[in-house]
Amino acid sequence: MATYTNNELITAYVSRQIRDDDLCFVGVGTNGRAFTLAVGIPLAAARLAQMGHAPGAAVYWGNLLEPDLSVIPEHFTQDAFTQWQAAACPPDTGVKCDMLARRKFDVSFNSAAQLDRYGNMNITAIGDYRKPKVRLVGSLAQPEHFAFVRRPILLMDLDARSFVEKVDFITSAGHLSGGNSRREAGLGEGGPSLVVTDKAIFDFAEDTREMRLKSLHRGVTKDEVLAAMSFVPLIPETIPETEPPTTEELAFIRNDIDPHRILLKV
């Protein structure tokens, strides 16, 4: 039985969620663990999908459309971005925004300071918006992702401060208060589809749109998961184990995609 790291497990799992010809949005920047979740794992997963079942899968990264994932930069300083070869590099970020609004994206990878029971997320402010306890970065295109992308995937470590009953500020409208509330607010199809964490995978119930435990990573118990959340998600009768990476997937990740452990470092 293959041994693997949590990052490898998540990378392989996420790669299987990417379908052939999917266009995937991957964010830029941040560092440390946040980089691994927002950039490292998504790039590795997209490349793994390309090498396997989804050769036509493409990434929009920064303002690079279809950057060459066979040569992912080893240092994420400006010149590495400038020199990264791609199929296209539109004149400004507005082109990416238009593609979002036209629903050209199939998958996006998102992380948040707060995520709630109905998949609403907050990257704007903790506490009161006018005089916040913690001012965060703002919004970027996170509202667009939940409004227009077909299958947004959240990548976050499970933590009671992040998984809250209700977010302090709705930066991105997920399933709002559940049921039809998203549609009633004026939004179309979309909103968060999966929440991939270091302990378990969640999806959202078809009817109530509540977050639902989907699978537990090998060796993780339900109680450990609940202990790391400030609300109790829906829990099915039987909880399967998160499907582990295959030896082939592990070989691709370790030998071809991230040989120097840059993407999956921490």
Next chain:
Amino acid sequence: MATYTNNELITAYVSRQIRDDDLCFVGVGTNGRAFTLAVGIPLAAARLAQMGHAPGAAVYWGNLLEPDLSVIPEHFTQDAFTQWQAAACPPDTGVKCDMLARRKFDVSFNSAAQLDRYGNMNITAIGDYRKPKVRLVGSLAQPEHFAFVRRPILLMDLDARSFVEKVDFITSAGHLSGGNSRREAGLGEGGPSLVVTDKAIFDFAEDTREMRLKSLHRGVTKDEVLAAMSFVPLIPETIPETEPPTTEELAFIRNDIDPHRILLKV
């Protein structure tokens, strides 16, 4: 007393209407006499203004912003346009449209199949719009010029078929039915300021906005002018003679701007 052609007279007159730092719109294309009126005279006049009283005057031609008027192409085929050097050549024609809507243009040069008493013009259709006697080219940016440019200047040969009581189709709203009708329709300042013809110059009365005879070219009588119009414009007590070109202006035109008589050919 200097002798000069009608085109030289018009070119010199028009150049004096261009103020320092004015941005002037000049059209492209057509041929023969229409080319002289729409392209040749405007380019020559703009260059003459640059060489004299308005060194900061600039032209937007095609999608070239500030093309080098010291080297105007001698053949108006595609590659001459492609190679013409300029300060800027924006990514698409939308940039020029935005500049029009933001009222960045001071002067435009316009010609029409029909022009009426209140300076409304028609380049769309003669007769019934649905089943026209003559289908013309459409509209291009002519409506924008009358809507947004500060001082549009019409360049047309005087002709009873062109100078009509009422245009068959209002492509560009000039002063509509006169008085405040332009403002009431929702348009801002602007509309045609001068009509420069082969026989006389016209402007528009401040109050009624009716076309008004401003000056007669040397040797032209009022009756000749009226005989070439389908309506009777306002006629002042005394009609001055159109100020002729100076010997210096003629020298610039003949030696520097259009030595091979390409711009002012016909």
Next chain:
Amino acid sequence: MKEKLTTLEKALSPIVSGSTVMIGGSLLRRQPNAAVRQLIRNKVRDLTVLSWAGTTAIDLLAAADAIRRWEGIYVGLFNYGLAPNFRRAVESGRIEVRDFSETAMVARLRAAAQGMPFLPIRTLFGSDLAQVNPEQIRTFDCPFTGEKLQAIAAAEPEFTIIHGYAGDKYGNVQWPVVRDTDDMDQPMAAGAKRLIVTVEKIVSHDEIKKQPSLTYIPGNWVEAIVEVPYGAHPAACDTMYDEDDAHMRDYLARSKTADGVKAYLGEFANALPDHAAYLEKCGGLAALSALDVKGRA
């Protein structure tokens, strides 16, 4: 990436009579005439055709009785005067026209690219362009200032055909650094539903990815790409070749009558199996290279 390189026949086969088609290019630049001749061979009819400043492509389609309605800013033949066949069809009532000024057409293209049903302008107050077209041009009040604005309906053709300079088999199309930018091809491509691109030449993806900022049509937007050298002939492709003056004059002369132009279409479109045969009919690449301009890539 997905391979999208195909033939004119295959690329255009989804376009049937009654389709709505946006035609790229402006004035005598990059008219997709090779694709238009294929549509004529396919005998499509009753098209709704949208264009920016349309010339040869629109007049050829009009000559072939392929257009039921046209929407755009201009149809003519630039310095060759009015478009004789389009003009004849409009004057006889066979083609319905919907005229848009430049800011209005730009708003239609940008609205489609932005996924919006309309964009606002304030150009057409008092103009008959607005008065005759309440279906696509409507006055409304600004939600902030209350001032009157005009809403222009998005351009939403089923198909968009653009002729470009060079591209790869994945549909990534690039322009040269110095070119004639007086067109709306990129906004048209950005808002396209089904985008068919013809290019002067197919280059390797390695060539493309060296300068990704020159890619004005990403392959991600493209349904099919086809290589058609001199694909804009008898019009020009700026930086590559100029308009064919002799061919244009012959076309104009034969367009004086409907029969005359029918004979022209028979010779240069219907009687020919494909674009290669058209190039031969025009004297072959050797003869056509006389139109090439210096600095051609």
Next chain:
Amino acid sequence: MKEKLTTLEKALSPIVSGSTVMIGGSLLRRQPNAAVRQLIRNKVRDLTVLSWAGTTAIDLLAAADAIRRWEGIYVGLFNYGLAPNFRRAVESGRIEVRDFSETAMVARLRAAAQGMPFLPIRTLFGSDLAQVNPEQIRTFDCPFTGEKLQAIAAAEPEFTIIHGYAGDKYGNVQWPVVRDTDDMDQPMAAGAKRLIVTVEKIVSHDEIKKQPSLTYIPGNWVEAIVEVPYGAHPAACDTMYDEDDAHMRDYLARSKTADGVKAYLGEFANALPDHAAYLEKCGGLAALSALDVKGRA
């Protein structure tokens, strides 16, 4: 053409306390930091600052207590984390924020460029970004479809400051063919009322007019242009130099406290007469050239 080449002092003198200023650049690219340090020397206060993805320029202004309100999509220090001084000022209530998502901010910039009071989007239904800002984000009905849309008010700053690559004395600014295009500098410039541009270097107009399609900011739009080598330092200017990691870390360390960053500002802005002195303070061009990237023009 009109000569617009001047000094930072002269170019920025019209910007007084209480002005509304748009700041160009995105993340660590082309932050107009030389201009920002001059504004700090000028002791301007109570600015309303608009930005795209703002980093060093916004945090420096916040550290100097120059900002009363900020409007944009992001303020942080990219891979260096949150923006400590901006964060402190917002958490203390000294800076009011108005957050816009990317499509919303794009709509604001394009509306200004198009001379429109607003543009429509449909992004922010259900988001608190709309709920807290009825002044600039309003729901209205599409004049054609009747569907609910959101009107986003145009961005209309009195001044716009952009740092570019190279330009001429007439204010024509060009970008290199291959660059990092992830920004909104051109739309910002297109909609600017009074546009002040700083560039890495001034080149001849003859250089510019050879490749007019590389001019992304025409001089016609510009009020003043200033040459400031390493004008984005300690941030990067893509294709020319990278971010200064050591300086960034020192800035972050000293930004742990308000006093710490005040000392930093004293040393690197207030105590220095001009940008030349700043470059000397940072070790001079010789030391800074260590940040240059290969293929730098």
